[in-house]
Amino acid sequence: MITEKAPGKLYIAGEYAVLEQDCPAILVALDQYVRVSIKRSASDTGLIHSKQYSQDSIHWVRQGSKMVIDNRDNPFEYILSAISFTERYCLEKNVKMDVYDLFVNSDLDSADGKKYGLGSSAAVTVATVKAILHFYGVKATKDLVYKLSTISHYSVQGNGSAGDIAASVYGGWIAYQTFNKTWLAEELAAKRLSDVVSEAWPGLKIQELVPPEGMxxxxxxxxxxxxxxxxxxxxxxxxxxxxxxxxxxxxxxxxxxxxxxxxxxxxxxxxxxxxxxxxxxxxxxxxxxxxxxxxxxxxxxxxxxxxxxxxxxxxxxxxxxxxxxxxxxxxxxxxxxxxxxxxxxxxxxxxxxxxxxxxx
CATH class of the missing domain: 3.30.70.890 (GHMP kinase, C-terminal domain)
Known part of the structure; x- marks a missing residue:
């Protein structure tokens, strides 16, 4: 059994503006975690299980006369997206696919299941990416984990800066500026995933900060x-x-x-x-x-x-x-x-x- 974890985060400053390029924010990673454990399945059927998320609600909105399911608060959507993109990356690196069981456990909610607002969807995405790369024996850097997690998360959420992903990957205190999202969409449509994650992303800045003594x-x-x-x-x-x-x-x-x-x-x-x-x-x-x-x-x-x-x-x-x-x-x-x-x-x-x- 392999277990990987990713921390939650809090924004310190720069909220909402951080959605735009060249607008920095400061975030901090906290010692509350999502843990993802992975092991080879004993059969040809894989399992994804979570204590916290088995009873998750589904939200929907009305668009005209249509009822549209809004799954952006459903952690399983992020887990499935992280699996999909990470396996795609592994396939491009000629890794042979296997069947596995995935177990998710989270500290990021209160005892009665309420969310603290620590970025649980980002943390579960990061922990899943790390677990799958580890399972397949693929060497990972923080940059690779950040980029695969960001692509996975964005494909579900469709908005956001991915600052929470950066905090979850890099840890500590960070200053963060988001990337050019139009550029990323065009690159993903035109190139292999493994090429896109190896490129420099225009606008992206992640700077690790050291807090003042006594703060x-x-x-x-x-x-x-x-x-x-x-x-x-x-x-x-x-x-x-x-x-x-x-x-x-x-x-x-x-x-x-x-x-x-x-x-x-x-x-x-x-x-x-x-x-x-x-x-x-x-x-x-x-x-x-x-x-x-x-x-x-x-x-x-x-x-x-x-x-x-x-x-x-x-x-x-x-x-x-x-x-x-x-x-x-x-x-x-x-x-x-x-x-x-x-x-x-x-x-x-x-x-x-x-x-x-x-x-x-």
Missing amino acids: DLLVGWSQQPASTSRLVDKTNANKKNLKAEYAKFLEDSRNCVLKMIKGFEENNIKLIQKQIAVNRRLLQHFAAINNIAIEIPRLTELIEIANKFGGAAKTSGAGNGDCGIVIVNQDTNVDLLRREWLKNNILPLEFHIHHSELTF
């Missing part, structure tokens, strides 16, 4: 799950109507995140904390012009409590639920902050930074 990350959970893909759909639909305001949001977000990256490079916690507050205001304005709820009341409470105790806090990811993040320094009274959260039905999560290493 720590706190995570609070609103206990209200959210759907990233549907929020992104809504904002994507508004882009043409908000052309000038959207361009300004992108520019402001880019400047904010670049200053934050400078804070990492210069060991300057105060600069990072200041830009967290700036990014929060940018996202509040972005939510207002798009008529969406990013900072729901429970998250506002989480942020205001953290700010009161000297932290710098904001929503993480698409918002509308899930988690908030706080950048703290050695002067922050973390125990009091967490106690205040608990009094207000905000759950402090005892997560730590995951530093990635390929195990094969």
